[in-house]
Amino acid sequence: MAEHTTFKVFRYNPETDSKPYFQSYQVPLQGGKTVLDGLNEIKGQQDGTLTYRMSCRSAICGSCGMVVNGHSKLVCRLQIAEVLKNFDEVVIEPMRNFEVIRDLVVNMDRFWDKMDKVTPWLVADEENVPATERLQSPADFNVIRDASSCIMCGVCLSDCTSLEVDSNFLGPAALAKAFRMAADSRSVDREERLLELSKEGGVWDCARCYECVQVCPKYVAPMETIMKLREMTLKADLVDNRGTRHVEHFTELVLDSGILDERRLPMKTVGLTDLKGMLHMAPTGLRMMLKGKMPLIHPHIKDVDELQRIAHKVEESK
Amino acid sequence: MRVHDVVVVGSGLAGMEAALRASQDGELDVAIVSKVFPTRSHSGAAQGGIACAIGNQDPEDNWEVHMFDTVKGGDYLVDQDAAELMCKKAPEIIYELEHMGLVFNRLPDGRMAQRSFGGHSKPRACFAADWTGHAILHTLFEIVLKRKVKVYSEWYVTSLIVRDHTCHGVVAYDIMRGALEVFKARAVIFCTGGYGRAYKITSNAHANTGDGLSIAYRAGIPLEDMEFVQFHPTGLYGSGILLTEGARGEGAYLLNNDGERFMKKYAPERMELGPRDIVARAEQQEIDEGRGINGKTCVNVDIRHLGKERIMERLPQVRDLAWDFLGLDCFSECIPIQPTAHYSMGGIPVNLDCECVIDDKGTKIDGFYAAGECSCVSVHGANRLGTNSLLEACAMGAIAGTSAAKYAKSAPDLSLPDDADVEAKREIDWLLNARGSVKIADLGDELQRTMMDDCGVFRTEAQLKRQYDVVKNLQQRFQSIGLSDRSKTFNTELLGALELSHLLDFAEVIVLGALNRTESRGGHSRKDHPKRDDANWLKHTLAYKDVDGPRFAYKPVTITRFQPQERKY
Numbered sequence: 010m011a012e013h014t015t016f017k018v019f020r021y022n023p024e025t026d027s028k029p030y031f032q033s034y035q036v037p038l039q040g041g042k043t044v045l046d047g048l049n050e051i052k053g054q055q056d057g058t059l060t061y062r063m064s065c066r067s068a069i070c071g072s073c074g075m076v077v078n079g080h081s082k083l084v085c086r087l088q089i090a091e092v093l094k095n096f097d098e099v100v101i102e103p104m105r106n107f108e109v110i111r112d113l114v115v116n117m118d119r120f121w122d123k124m125d126k127v128t129p130w131l132v133a134d135e136e137n138v139p140a141t142e143r144l145q146s147p148a149d150f151n152v153i154r155d156a157s158s159c160i161m162c163g164v165c166l167s168d169c170t171s172l173e174v175d176s177n178f179l180g181p182a183a184l185a186k187a188f189r190m191a192a193d194s195r196s197v198d199r200e201e202r203l204l205e206l207s208k209e210g211g212v213w214d215c216a217r218c219y220e221c222v223q224v225c226p227k228y229v230a231p232m233e234t235i236m237k238l239r240e241m242t243l244k245a246d247l248v249d250n251r252g253t254r255h256v257e258h259f260t261e262l263v264l265d266s267g268i269l270d271e272r273r274l275p276m277k278t279v280g281l282t283d284l285k286g287m288l289h290m291a292p293t294g295l296r297m298m299l300k301g302k303m304p305l306i307h308p309h310i311k312d313v314d315e316l317q318r319i320a321h322k323v324e325e326s327k
Numbered sequence: 328m329r330v331h332d333v334v335v336v337g338s339g340l341a342g343m344e345a346a347l348r349a350s351q352d353g354e355l356d357v358a359i360v361s362k363v364f365p366t367r368s369h370s371g372a373a374q375g376g377i378a379c380a381i382g383n384q385d386p387e388d389n390w391e392v393h394m395f396d397t398v399k400g401g402d403y404l405v406d407q408d409a410a411e412l413m414c415k416k417a418p419e420i421i422y423e424l425e426h427m428g429l430v431f432n433r434l435p436d437g438r439m440a441q442r443s444f445g446g447h448s449k450p451r452a453c454f455a456a457d458w459t460g461h462a463i464l465h466t467l468f469e470i471v472l473k474r475k476v477k478v479y480s481e482w483y484v485t486s487l488i489v490r491d492h493t494c495h496g497v498v499a500y501d502i503m504r505g506a507l508e509v510f511k512a513r514a515v516i517f518c519t520g521g522y523g524r525a526y527k528i529t530s531n532a533h534a535n536t537g538d539g540l541s542i543a544y545r546a547g548i549p550l551e552d553m554e555f556v557q558f559h560p561t562g563l564y565g566s567g568i569l570l571t572e573g574a575r576g577e578g579a580y581l582l583n584n585d586g587e588r589f590m591k592k593y594a595p596e597r598m599e600l601g602p603r604d605i606v607a608r609a610e611q612q613e614i615d616e617g618r619g620i621n622g623k624t625c626v627n628v629d630i631r632h633l634g635k636e637r638i639m640e641r642l643p644q645v646r647d648l649a650w651d652f653l654g655l656d657c658f659s660e661c662i663p664i665q666p667t668a669h670y671s672m673g674g675i676p677v678n679l680d681c682e683c684v685i686d687d688k689g690t691k692i693d694g695f696y697a698a699g700e701c702s703c704v705s706v707h708g709a710n711r712l713g714t715n716s717l718l719e720a721c722a723m724g725a726i727a728g729t730s731a732a733k734y735a736k737s738a739p740d741l742s743l744p745d746d747a748d749v750e751a752k753r754e755i756d757w758l759l760n761a762r763g764s765v766k767i768a769d770l771g772d773e774l775q776r777t778m779m780d781d782c783g784v785f786r787t788e789a790q791l792k793r794q795y796d797v798v799k800n801l802q803q804r805f806q807s808i809g810l811s812d813r814s815k816t817f818n819t820e821l822l823g824a825l826e827l828s829h830l831l832d833f834a835e836v837i838v839l840g841a842l843n844r845t846e847s848r849g850g851h852s853r854k855d856h857p858k859r860d861d862a863n864w865l866k867h868t869l870a871y872k873d874v875d876g877p878r879f880a881y882k883p884v885t886i887t888r889f890q891p892q893e894r895k896y
Binding site for chain 2: 022024041053058061064066067068072086088111117125129131133141143149150159161189190228
């Protein structure tokens, strides 16, 4: 094993740098060191100006989210040796989808703003407050246990592919918080929450890329909570929104011909009466047509009735 | 200048409870000032539980049994009126948290579950898996958001403005902008936490540098019982990262290199569930006598027999920590652990209303309050029981908020002293221009290493004298430090230097307090004075800042229900 590891670190100080750059450091590598230990070694012995947040160094405070070799991580729980299994050097950048303040420190306002939008507290029955605790079965506790382990590190937002293209999207952390509140057996505002969450920017705008589940350092699995919120929305019959229509018509169209009819899906999802919405979709449709992704004549598969029978069986078994 | 009625410094459990109580009726303008974002506060790292004698698991439990366990656990240095207050208030606090939305493990009938903990004679720790502190911290933060309490996140308080025994506010440095500002307040509540970072092996966060303690000390306020430092028995080997006592609460074994459950020699009845001071000493003795694992400075904690299902239900973080930091699979392997600096029993002296009281006559600093780990009320005496810190932080934080609000409503509007921020400005200017050759990292490392070696689990006169010289030498060398970062934007090097200067200030108080106290009690264990000495030392230490170093005085312990007796487990 090499005696030193190269740390290539993103640097930017708005007071002195016109643009960001990378700086390389040689970190003496000893057994059992984390990437955070490496940064502290650099800051203490080589370069006091290197700037980053950290605190607990045991993956519970959520301060030290950074992008390491392409993915967002808490650097306190990431072993240098683990990185070196796949890479020759440790490349560290600030979290994405946030404004950089200095070096590896980002402005977290965006995170908290989104959190603020989901009423991030429990709304329970305030008129009949018992003298002791409100009861909750172990099963009901288990529903929200993992979602409540969120440490608000922002790593999921940093790697969220939907947020990258849609700044309006509430994002995985806030939606996981919303799930934790809506799914709490003590909550009395589930319907209002679900209605709010089914609007634009809410649960239907997740692209289901799974990145947030991959990078979450705790047990939250944000995307899975978003999928649960979708199920709850459908169960509550809150169907008057694009997301629900998309899901319903997607299924209907696939069952009709065996292949998704890309020509009819947007019309059904947006609704023909929504002229503005339709116009918004038009350029995308045109591009799809030009690239051959949306043939003018929609094909059918053979034996589509077989598919419908399978779907029927699945539906029955639910 | 910024003006608020009440300024709370620190945003952990105590700080947020204080702010919520102070702002409860909506009459006062309350602000929290914290060097980290509230959810980053170290209260969130507490794992095992919060003590509360609600008797869900054992109907025989009640506040008086809880109080007795607390007093005995604290080796009778506990002020018993304070312990009674805390134990009686516990149910109110825990039910209030539950009503706020706290997510806690439950019994089959839907009530909150409770587990066993060291030194508690009944299972009374309410818990959320092994992230109890996290659960409470986030619940309180949710209510802080709901209440729209003003929070100054990433503002570092540099000094307390006290003149003629009256507090006028604080001076704080905005880390983001690099600007120093005066906060005028009728009441200030310090909830600034502990100082594990004075030690090399610690469970504490990098932020836990005890700033609040020396800020108060520099403002003329004494520090109480600082020689009592708690070493937690189960810090991960090498780093000291906390592995919850809840593991032992669930039935974990402690094993030496011979595979022996050595606690049978030290606490034959309670075994692994002895109080922390006794278990930490037992481990250290096993290690010192050559029974550490493979000759190393660690023993093993074994949870294999608990089974995967119970571990995943109740101790999931233990599994993650062992894997992430030691590469060990706790389902099939033992986890090496060692005593780790964990908690400060001492702190800013306060009375039952959390008002700062600076002597044995009850002289107050008007408008200055403290709660949680930075304070000494003293509910923990010479040794804190596990799960009592979260309770203390919440209960005393709430009391501090209520009494500060009451005071702020009637306090006169005083004009600020002209020189309120002069000293803070001088300190920061000096640091930004420090061009010496000494590295702050080197001073910090040396302090931590030597405090661990010579002011740790066991102490002797020779060690403490040596350590005193080391600390004085480090203070001297601090005058020759050099910093390279002169930026105004998020200057963390500057913060590191400020924090180090605080550590060096009160480390001297810890060492001298320990040197003076020629007895062994709770977390303070003198090899050259191995017995508790009630005739001479059943009293609290008070250390005042003087020109040449701390001046010591003492005050009596409040004893109400339980007379001191020999401590056996």
